[in-house]
Amino acid sequence: MSPSSVTTPEESLETRLCALLTTAVQKISPSSMLHPALERPRQSAHGDFASPIALQLAKGLRRSPREVATQLIEALPSSTLVERVELAGPGFINIFLTAQARQEVVHEILRRGSLFGSSQKGAGRRVQVEFVSSNPTGPLHVGHGRGAAYGASVANLLGKAGYQVHREYYVNDAGRQMDILTVSTWLRALQQSGKLKSLPFPGNGYQGDYVETMAREAAQRFSDLVICEEPLLSALGLPQTNDLIAFPTEQEELHMDALIAAAKELLGPTYRALHRFVLTEQLADCRQDLEEFGVVFDEWFSEQSLFDSGAVALVVSRLEEAGYLYTEKGARWFRSSAFGDEKDRVVQRENGLYTYFASDIAYHVDKFERGYDLIVDIWGADHHGYIPRVRAALKALGYDDSRLSVPLVQFVSLFRQGEKAQMSTRKGQFITLRELRTEVGRDAARLFYILRKSDQHLDFDLDLATSQSQDNPVYYIQYAHARIQRVLERWGGDPAQLENSALHPLIHEEETRILQILYAYPALLEQAAGDFAPHLVAFYLRDLSAEFHAYYNRVPFLEGESIQVQARMALLSAIGTVLRDGLSLLGVSAPDRM
Structure with missing residues (x-):
C-alpha cells in the first residue's frame, strides 16, 4: 500500500477509512463518481469493516468484482488505522483495524457523548410505531407492560438510527367492549344504591375494584343514572321476582347484548355520557400509568374517529368498487383469500354494523395516507392471525404492504417464590403494571421485559428482579x-x-x-x-x-x-x-x- 494522505483527528474513523478507499477508487477508475460505503460485519472474522465498492465498480470497468477488489486492495494507501485487508466472497473488501485504531473509539465516544452509536441509516425516513393499544376497559396489566417496554425501546432504537419516529396508541373506543364496561359500571351503581336485587351481575361483565370506584363517581355525576330494577327487568323481558334470576353460562353473551340494548333504551342520552365518562377515566389512568413507566406517545388515535369521518365506510366502498366484496347471508365479505389470507373475512354484518376488521383496514389506510416510509405495528401474539388479512386488504387497495412490519409480543408469566400468578381482565384478578412497578421498580420492569426476544414467552421472576446480585x-x-x-x-x-x-x-x-x-x-x-x-x-x-x-x-x-x-x-x-x-x-x- 502507498503512503496515506494527512487527515485531521476530528474526522471520524469511518470517514478516514472511506477516504482511503476513495483514493484507491480514483487510482483504478479516475472518472468514477461512486462513493465507497462501509458496513460493520456481524462476525468479527469478517473484519471490523467491509465495503462492497468493488461490486459496484465491476460492471462499469467490465471486470469481475474479485478482480476489481484485488486492484483496490493493492491501490489502498497505507495507514496506521489498518492492520490488514482481505478479499472475501464475491468481491467484498474486509478491513481489519490496528490496536491504535480501536483505541481511538475512546476518543470518539468522549467527543460524541450520547451521539456515539447514532447513524443516518434512516435519515429522511418517517416511521410510525404503534404499540400497547389495549382496550381502555381497565388498568394495564403486566402483559401490556411488555408491549409498552418493547415498543418504546424499538422506537428509541429507530430514532438512534436516524428515523423520524412517531409513537402512536390506537384507542379502541368504538367497540362492544366499551359498551360492556359502560353497562358494568351502571349495574355496579345500581347495586351500590340497593336498587338491583333480583338481577345478578353478569359473569362476563368487568368486575375489578376500578369498576366499583367508577360506579360511585358516576352515580354522583349523573343524577338520572340510578333507576329502579323494574323497568330494567321489563326491558329485558323478565318477570318481576323476589328470587335471584339465574342465567346459563352459554347465554351470557346474549344476556350482555340484551343488557346493553336495555341500558341504551332506559338511559337515553345519559348512556352516551356514561360511555364517555368511563372511557375518559380509563384513558387518563392508562396515560398516567404509561408516563410513570417512561412511555410517552405522540398521538392517541381514536377508532371512533374513523367511523365519524366516514373513513370506514369509504374503504369498504373502495373494496366493493374494486370487485373484492360479495354478499352472503346478508353480510358483506372481503375476498381476502385472493391475496394470501386463509379465508375470506366479513367487513359488514347482516345487521349493518361494520366489523373490527373494517375499522382496522381504515386505520391502516390512514397510516399509509399519512406518508410514513415504514409502519411498525407491535401486536400481541394472539393477534398473529390478523396479519395476513390486513396485508390482503392493503394489497387489494393498491398499497405496498412491504412498508408494514408487525413484530409480535408473546405472553408474560409472573413467578413469585416459584409460583405462577394468575391474571384475568374481566374477573379483576389481574396483576397491574402499576403493582409490578411498585414491587420491582420501573428500571427492573423495563429491562426484564426485553431480556428475551419479543416473540418468545417470558417468565418474569419477581424475586430475581428485586435481588442485589450479579444474577440480576x-x-x-x-x-x-x-x-x-x-x-x-x-x-x-x-x-x-x-x-x-x-x-x-x-x-x-x-x-x-x-x-x-x-x-x-x-x-x-x-x-x-x-x-x-x-x-x-x-x-x-x-x-x-x-x-x-x-x-x-x-x-x-x-x-x-x-x-x-x-x-x-x-x-x-x-x-x-x-x-x-x-x-x-x-x-x-x-x-x-x-
Missing part, C-alpha cells in the same frame, strides 16, 4: 455504571481533559477486550434497530458490564504513571457513556450511586 442484570449493569462514577470521583481530575488523553497505555488484556466491545456498539445498535430487537442491547450491556467488573477486580486504576491512569480514566468514562446511552434506549436509569 439490571442491578449488575447499573452497579457497573455506579462503580465507574465512584472511581472517577476518587481520581478527581478534570473530565474535559480525558478527550485528548494518550491511549497507547491501554494494552492490558481486559482493556483490549473492552475496546473491542465498545467498538462494536454502533453495529450492535444498527442491528437491533433493523431487527426490532432491543434484547440485543440488553445482552450487550450485560457483557460490557461483566468485562468492566472483571477489569475493576484485577487492575488498580489509580496506580501507576499519570499517563496510564489518565488513559484508564478515559476508558472508564467511555464505558460509562455507553452504559448510560444503552440503558436510556431501554428506558432504564443509570444511577451514579447504589
Whole structure:
C-alpha cells in the first residue's frame, strides 16, 4: 500500500477509512463518481469493516468484482488505522483495524457523548410505531407492560438510527367492549344504591375494584343514572321476582347484548355520557400509568374517529368498487383469500354494523395516507392471525404492504417464590403494571421485559428482579455504571481533559477486550434497530458490564504513571457513556450511586 494522505483527528474513523478507499477508487477508475460505503460485519472474522465498492465498480470497468477488489486492495494507501485487508466472497473488501485504531473509539465516544452509536441509516425516513393499544376497559396489566417496554425501546432504537419516529396508541373506543364496561359500571351503581336485587351481575361483565370506584363517581355525576330494577327487568323481558334470576353460562353473551340494548333504551342520552365518562377515566389512568413507566406517545388515535369521518365506510366502498366484496347471508365479505389470507373475512354484518376488521383496514389506510416510509405495528401474539388479512386488504387497495412490519409480543408469566400468578381482565384478578412497578421498580420492569426476544414467552421472576446480585442484570449493569462514577470521583481530575488523553497505555488484556466491545456498539445498535430487537442491547450491556467488573477486580486504576491512569480514566468514562446511552434506549436509569 502507498503512503496515506494527512487527515485531521476530528474526522471520524469511518470517514478516514472511506477516504482511503476513495483514493484507491480514483487510482483504478479516475472518472468514477461512486462513493465507497462501509458496513460493520456481524462476525468479527469478517473484519471490523467491509465495503462492497468493488461490486459496484465491476460492471462499469467490465471486470469481475474479485478482480476489481484485488486492484483496490493493492491501490489502498497505507495507514496506521489498518492492520490488514482481505478479499472475501464475491468481491467484498474486509478491513481489519490496528490496536491504535480501536483505541481511538475512546476518543470518539468522549467527543460524541450520547451521539456515539447514532447513524443516518434512516435519515429522511418517517416511521410510525404503534404499540400497547389495549382496550381502555381497565388498568394495564403486566402483559401490556411488555408491549409498552418493547415498543418504546424499538422506537428509541429507530430514532438512534436516524428515523423520524412517531409513537402512536390506537384507542379502541368504538367497540362492544366499551359498551360492556359502560353497562358494568351502571349495574355496579345500581347495586351500590340497593336498587338491583333480583338481577345478578353478569359473569362476563368487568368486575375489578376500578369498576366499583367508577360506579360511585358516576352515580354522583349523573343524577338520572340510578333507576329502579323494574323497568330494567321489563326491558329485558323478565318477570318481576323476589328470587335471584339465574342465567346459563352459554347465554351470557346474549344476556350482555340484551343488557346493553336495555341500558341504551332506559338511559337515553345519559348512556352516551356514561360511555364517555368511563372511557375518559380509563384513558387518563392508562396515560398516567404509561408516563410513570417512561412511555410517552405522540398521538392517541381514536377508532371512533374513523367511523365519524366516514373513513370506514369509504374503504369498504373502495373494496366493493374494486370487485373484492360479495354478499352472503346478508353480510358483506372481503375476498381476502385472493391475496394470501386463509379465508375470506366479513367487513359488514347482516345487521349493518361494520366489523373490527373494517375499522382496522381504515386505520391502516390512514397510516399509509399519512406518508410514513415504514409502519411498525407491535401486536400481541394472539393477534398473529390478523396479519395476513390486513396485508390482503392493503394489497387489494393498491398499497405496498412491504412498508408494514408487525413484530409480535408473546405472553408474560409472573413467578413469585416459584409460583405462577394468575391474571384475568374481566374477573379483576389481574396483576397491574402499576403493582409490578411498585414491587420491582420501573428500571427492573423495563429491562426484564426485553431480556428475551419479543416473540418468545417470558417468565418474569419477581424475586430475581428485586435481588442485589450479579444474577440480576439490571442491578449488575447499573452497579457497573455506579462503580465507574465512584472511581472517577476518587481520581478527581478534570473530565474535559480525558478527550485528548494518550491511549497507547491501554494494552492490558481486559482493556483490549473492552475496546473491542465498545467498538462494536454502533453495529450492535444498527442491528437491533433493523431487527426490532432491543434484547440485543440488553445482552450487550450485560457483557460490557461483566468485562468492566472483571477489569475493576484485577487492575488498580489509580496506580501507576499519570499517563496510564489518565488513559484508564478515559476508558472508564467511555464505558460509562455507553452504559448510560444503552440503558436510556431501554428506558432504564443509570444511577451514579447504589
